[in-house]
Amino acid sequence: MTVTIKDIAKKAGVSYATVSRALNNRPEVNEKTRREIQKLAEEMGYKPNALARGLVTKETKTLGLIIPDITNPFFPEVARGVEEAAAQAGYNVFLCNTNWLAAKEETYLEVLEEKRVDGLILASVAKDCDVVKRVIKRGTPLVLVNRVLKDVDAHYVVIDNNKGSFQVVEHLLGLGHRIIGFIGGLAHVEATRERLQGYRLALASAGIPVDEDLIRLGTFKKESGYENTISLMKDCKKKPTAIFAANDVLALGVIQAVQDCGLQVPEDVAVIGFDDIPFAAYAEVSLTTVAQPKYTMGEMAAKILIEEIKEGPSKEKKHVVLQPKLVIRKSSGKKR
Structure with a gap:
């Protein structure tokens, strides 16, 4: 049974207000009474009601x-x-x-x-x-x-999404890739828009026209990464030699899709993610990615x-x- 302030007051023979003041270390209660009430509350197993206290303290x-x-x-x-x-x-x-x-x-x-x-x-x-x-x-x-x-x-x-994406594409360009796909998440989410913007800017800075057919948006789930990569590899006239996934979970789907198309990562298609979540460092995955703090x-x-x-x-x-x-x-x- 829950012990209340009223229970303590009844046993101590004092008012409800005196117990409340004692338990909250209010100056209106003398030191001896405060100690006696606090000791009694402990013996009775009293636990303060957080909601009730919040109504008083506004916190x-x-x-x-x-x-x-x-x-x-x-x-x-x-x-x-x-x-x-x-x-x-x-x-x-x-x-x-x-x-x-x-x-x-x-x-x-x-x-x-x-x-x-x-x-x-x-x-x-x-x-x-x-x-x-x-x-x-x-x-x-x-x-x-x-x-x-x-x-x-x-x-x-x-995080500076734009900068992170620019670094990804810049790295891929430095490795010799010119046909780079982008697999993103929800179109209205800022992270998707900013990472796509960084992708576009990096290509433009290198004098490479953006091929809209190489861009696929969906959700941030692995399944979306897989499905959009299959679509990318089947429908594009120019097959990407590298794919930038807007997060690491998407990148997992990308890797699986590339392999299901009979290709190898990174020999046939390089893959880079974003976030640097723990599995990215696993030897079986070894995913190049953008680390966020x-x-x-x-x-x-x-x-x-x-x-x-x-x-x-x-x-x-x-x-x-x-x-x-x-x-x-x-x-x-x-x-x-």
Whole structure:
């Protein structure tokens, strides 16, 4: 049976208010009474009601974290950075997974606000930003991670996608490739647009016309990478000698599709991904990819959010753009 403040008050022979003040170390209670009540509460197995305390303090010591894909190792690493930074500051984290569904994201935003979380960290998948705007307008502190939302005035922590993609294509061009395919995720997501933009810019800088037939967009799942690569290899008049996948999970699908077409990676088709999730370094995969500081991304997002919770809304939003690093492994091959 749950022990309440009223139970302690009855046993101690004091008022409910006196027990509440004693347990919260309020100065209105003398030291002797405070110690006696705190000792009695411990003996009775009393545990504070976090919700009730939150109603009084206006702070629940909880944060909401909404990510799109718990199965993609990129996001758990971001979540680990959030959770550990939050724990150090005395906060707990509610983790929600949308599975790339905007409707689930909207639901989670509403649910977390109803649970009175102190702030939100969001890796958004939505096309429509109105829900996020309403959350901010209601005064809930919010930090975007891994994606910037157009026309949304919020803190964010992201990677320089454009630069990372430019490095990928530049590397492939340096190896002698001229027909380079691009396999991307959801068209409306900022990461897809920016990584595609970097791809285009690198080709243009090398004086190579962009062949739109070499570009395929879908989801960020392995199956999409596989299906779009099969399409690319079957339908294109000029077969790509290299493929840039917009994340490492897509790259797995690309590699499988290339092999199912009777070709070898990297001898026939070089493959490069983006994110540098753990499996990329496995000897069986040895995937050349763009490393993101995933843990740091989550850690910084949590620290920015907690600072706003404690200090109040800042006049200028913090916009953190982390730098990518190309990690070269076997999948990109040698100079042709």
